[in-house]
Amino acid sequence: MQEYMIEGYLKTDRYLVNFNTEDLPSEFFDVVIIGSGIAGVYTALSCPRNTRVLIITKESIEINNSVLAQGGIAVSLDQNDSTDLHFKDTLYAGAGLCDDTAVKALVTEAAENIANLCLYGVNFDRDSHRRLSLTREGAHSINRIIHTGDATGKEVCDTLVSAVSCLDNVVIKEQTFAIDILTEKGECKGVLTTNEEGTELVAYYAPVVVCASGGYGRLYSKTTNPEVATGDGASMAYRAGAELMDLEFVQFHPTVLCHPENQSFLISEAVRGEGAVLRNHKGERFMEQYHPLKELAPRDVVSRAIFQEMQKNNISHVFLDITHKDKEFLENRFPTIYSKCLSYGIDMSKDYIPVAPSQHYSMGGIKTDEWANTNILGFYAVGEAACNGIHGANRLASNSLLEGLVFGRRIGKIVKENLDSIKIREGFKPKIKNDRKYIEKEIDCRSLIKRLQSVMNNNVGIIRTKESLNEAMETVMEISSLVEGVNASNVQMIELKNMLILSAQVIKAALTRKESRGAHYRSDYPDTDDINWLRNIVFRGEPNND
Secondary structure: OOEEEEOOOOOOOOOOOOEEOOOOOEEEOOEEEEOOOHHHHHHHHHOOOOOOEEEEOOOOOOOOOHHHOOOOEEOOOOOOOOHHHHHHHHHHHOOOOOOHHHHHHHHHOHHHHHHHHHHHOOOOOEOOOOOEOOEOOOOOOOOOEEOOOOOHHHHHHHHHHHHHHOOOOEEEEOOOEEEEEEEEOOEEEEEEEEOOOOOOEEEEEOOEEEEOOOOOHHHOOOEOOOOOOOOHHHHHHHHOOOEEEOOOOEEEEEEEEOEOOEOOOEOOHHHHHOOOEEEOOOOOEOHHHOOOOHHHOOHHHHHHHHHHHHHHHOOOOEEEEOOOOOHHHHHHHOHHHHHHHHHOOOOOOOOOEEEEEEEEEEOOEEEOOOOOEOOOEOEEEOHHHEEOOOOOOOOOOOOHHHHHHHHHHHHHHHHHHOHHHHOOOOOOOOOOEEOOOOEOOOOOHHHHHHHHHHHHHHHOOOOEOHHHHHHHHHHHHHHHHHHOOEOOOOHHHHHHHHHHHHHHHHHHHHHHOOOOEOOEOEOOEOOOOOOOOOOEEEEEOOOOOO
């Protein structure tokens, strides 16, 4: 059991565009946060009010992965529950790869952060005694998921965005694309950005930069993630010399709507938590053949079981059955899911819901410690963009929003404790430039992105082999050769280059891990190797001198 450091598969430029900080318009802040999901916004709220904080977001502040989170947030509140039980369940789902210290921080600091959300006004569901309602999801040993119907992420995000928008010390810049992290002598100095058209470069300087840009679901053609989730944070961190870890662990959600008009809408795991069962095309339950926990087995188990049922019977989907619950219960408990299904002619109280697995979450990301520090001084990562060992090989349901809260608040504590050294001072502006000669060339980025997403989905998905992975790598290298040295003159080209960098590392990590563990399943290495296995596979970017 060891950490295994390997070189990246693609040689990359340190920066994607030409610039000279001497010539760029610029602004100065104490903290710059990349991303406007729960992790980013809660980090801003956790910073002292006498710091100047900037949040930059790729689209509008409402568009992020957190908004789409349906299930809820895990926290041990029941008298029969405990932080120890939550700790054990998280480790069980993580298949041996969780970091005990980080998980301990997650479960022990959960309640105080949930209390904060309640103070901000998050309207969680409550029972008749006004206690927070608790439900259960896969691999949890007890009911511990608090929720707001089936739109918990949206309720939390809306509340926190409303709160942060009222703060005088926080500036929010929308439609602002982070191209690269600016570093000087190994220290983070700020962020280089552009506008939607890619026509105006601006440098935002700060001694603290926080990457909360989300995951890399859009490497895949079938995903529940929004279009913004192209892995930009991990790619720019890699170019700056940061370490990336556990990239091979890509979680596929078992139950995503499979309808001709919509194949990306999530059917929350909470539906199975309320008793829904999975049935094949004959109407037969099948999960008992795959795991003793049946429908509430860890997500990787359920996704593979559905995938295997689909392959075995040559079908495009299976069915989720919650018809034992009446219409009133379903409308109240799952209003978003109920109305969405009904819009496609599916009445959950009477009809089975057609579902299939789809990419959902990235366990891997920018390597951090339990305080969100990366190996670059002044650069932090939090939320899905980060990899701190919380999720291991397979994320436990409803730990993701909690992770963003706990570690976002920890970053706020670091800023407060180091305020004197963090406060921006005169003369901070670094002198950085990139003067590489780029080629001007017309590239159909959209078609290349679609080709990349297709090969990732088909070859680096739920079940992998050496052959499928090598085939995917060939495609990645071929597309990379087409854009090598080409000027990243627009956002789509920047996204494509980011996606290629990250896809290559995901594939190489999957090739390196010659075992099956959690969300990483190799049919040519179907067993979990508990003797000679690699603890973590880490990539370190090797930028040119800057």
